[in-house]
Amino acid sequence: MGKEKKMSRAKSGLTKVVKLTDNCTKPRNAKISRITPHCIAGKMTAEAALTFFKNSTNSSANYVIGHGGKIGLSVRETDRAWTTSSGKNDNKAITVEISNSAGAPNWPMSEEAVDAFVALTVDICEYYGFKKVVYYEKPMTIAIGEEATEKWITSLDVPKDALLVTLHRWYKNKACPGKWFVKRLPEVVSRINKEIKSTKKEEKPATEKAQSSETKVIVTVSALNVRKGPGVDYPITKVLKNDKEVRTIVDKKKGLASRSSKNMIEWGELKSGAGWIAMKHTKKV
């Protein structure tokens, strides 16, 4: 309600570090309707990536994501970054340079970086009122370059309430965002869409109820396993080490506390989609 009135903001609330570069065109000349993930072609922290664009004379991105998953702002959302070798794309897109964890030929990324991209895109969709993210695989028969790519995109009939994923490799003959990420994209997009949906579902019944179903917590132990489901019988997806972030829990379920005791404890699902954590190792904020 009133959400569609909001047209622009400087940055997402998920931004942890800001270092703006002059490499941009102010303001963007089109409404935001796309998201363009790039690979940075190196293993970098968010701070290092921001410094790189600050010192560069001809390149930038709206956001950078470091290999640890930290989100940095290089160009405000209201401005057009110089990222995708295409003015037509970058005026419409929020561009995101994601750190790699290794180099050619696959250009993989860390799960933390991918999680951060998911969270950032969900946040962008919710702020600008997009109901979903769509990704279309570009046929090999469509030439690389702005003209052919834009013509193809026009022919797609992208739904108005959808944020379109576009790729650098469509505009210029290069690997970006890399084989590894392109392969992961359908899964990444479906995760984003699931998270947008779950927020929408909660909004429906009563606003108060929707708000109370989310809990903000901080982790109280130095290392906490994140698991695929609620309980130690689910595999570990990642470990939160010395985690100081405020985490949002969107669902709670009872699950095994340990394999030996069969004790049941409360588990909470992270809003980021990373998995479930034992609530006893957190405290409410």
Ligand SMILES: [Zn+2]
């Ligand atoms: Zn790129």
